Amino acid sequence: MAAKRPNQLFRNMNAKVSAIPMIVTALFVFVGGTAWTIVYSFTKSGLLPRMKWVGLDQYERLWGTKKWLVSIENLAIYGFSMLVLVFVIGFILAALLDQKIRFENSIRTIILYPYAMSFVVTGLVWQWILNPEFGIQNIMQNAGWQGFTFNPLYNPDIAIFGVLIAGLWQGSGLVMVLMLAGLRGIDQEVWKAARVDGIPAWKTYIFIVIPMMRPVFITTLVLVVTGIVKVFDLIVAQTGGGPGIATEVPAKYVYDMMFRNNNLGQGFAASTMMLVTVALVVVPWAMLEFGGKKKNG
Template identity: 75%
Template sequence: MPSTRPNQLFRNLNAKIASIPMILTAVVVFLGGTVWTVVYSFTDSKLLPRMRWVGLDQYERLWNTSRWLISIENLLIFGILVLIFSLVIGFVLAALLDQKIRFEDTFRTIFLYPFALSFIVTGLVWQWLLNPDFGVQSVIRSLGFENFNFDPLYNADIVIYGILIAALWQGTGLVMVLMLAGLRGIDEDIWKAARVDGIPMWKTYLFIVIPMMRPIFITTLVIITTGIVKVYDLVVAQTGGGPGIASEVPAKYVYDMMFLSQNLGQGFAASTIMLLTVMIVVIPWAYLEFGGKGKRHG
């Protein structure tokens, strides 16, 4: 209390005043907002939030909704493929750029520029490129391959791969930059030692360099995963969730339930599941990164 211990509260007062926005954001928006959403996911809120407790009803309904199940399935397929491909492509590109090549800056600039573009722009460009009448399919057919079929945006079975192509185009540059930073952090002596021992280059990468870059790989994995769970704008722009509901994703389910279908309770339950998904990845990582004494190589 100010009257009893004025020194304690008013010491460093300017720093405390300057930190008010941070404290408000952390406590009210991040902590308070999250708790609020989780609590209200146990209510039957419709158009407006209301405190009528229904237990796990919203979750039960959620997991019985085919649109949500498709969203989760899409997220799983999309997520696993994005992880694998972006890590592999990102690492290979970084390794190629790390060969003391000419025009390194030019190549890096080209591989990274899509990352500066928004998901909306990315989605719209690839919507156009994958247009079956004018895009890649028609061009390859006109080259003489009459039976060539590739229309992911109009074929429910493969639509998620069309989104995957766009997402990889946009995001692999980032993975490449992170991997390149990791490769540059590897001691030159390692390479010299491997060469003296006559270890072929690919083996050096696979068995020496990549294990050394574990911290960078884990950090990149966390970044990609949190990005995947949030994927929304790309789908809205490229397919709008279609054809039908074939390319729906959880983030879009949340938005549509909250702001289009006046079904707040469903939106809260779905977003709580999204939160859980991210926690499953982030908590072990935070534990590894900040709990242990692991050294960073990046």
């Protein structure tokens, strides 16, 4: 290995040269921008960045603000439910589609279609569907169920689940398509062998097929989780953070602080906390996932 090292540096020279712009962008825009944000989160920046050091004041205020705490709680509820449900729904839909049914293409298109819509459209559509005067509640009441009430967006305790419904509607299709691709990648011999051994189909899925689909699951996980952490437009379009502050999320807190309160320092502190949270989850996982591979491969 040691003798080959100098070689390694100049191997694939063309590829390395052409990657330079990307590397520069990553270093200056992403890493540089992140470092800048973190540094300024310790300052008293208002409308414009100002190098006026205040130590941890912004963080103290952040963790003493109810709106931020509610945001974190909402993200946890939304994130956990979304993650579990989108995988369950997506996988079940994919497994059903995988039964060699008719019109698979049309059904797949219909279920994937919501993903082609922006979160703003999704938010507005579901705002109307869940509106008690125009949406589901009204239709059910007109159909005879007078006592039927379903207006999650107007009840602060469950409003976040109204947002969750819209998120699931939008996101399930993508998970389904990815899962379906994964299922198609499973060798038919595996299924034949399982059948010969008399293993029921559900057991084959859970104990054989799903473990074999690990790479697809990881790709999907990354897509879904990043979507969850940065959820913003859906909230803005559907509830505006209301009723009250019942559906606030961290990304919206950052936006509100930076552009409405004219308090950049506070916004930077909040976005730094978001980064720390994501890093706490992603770094150990990435080290396990990719660090391990290097040794094996």
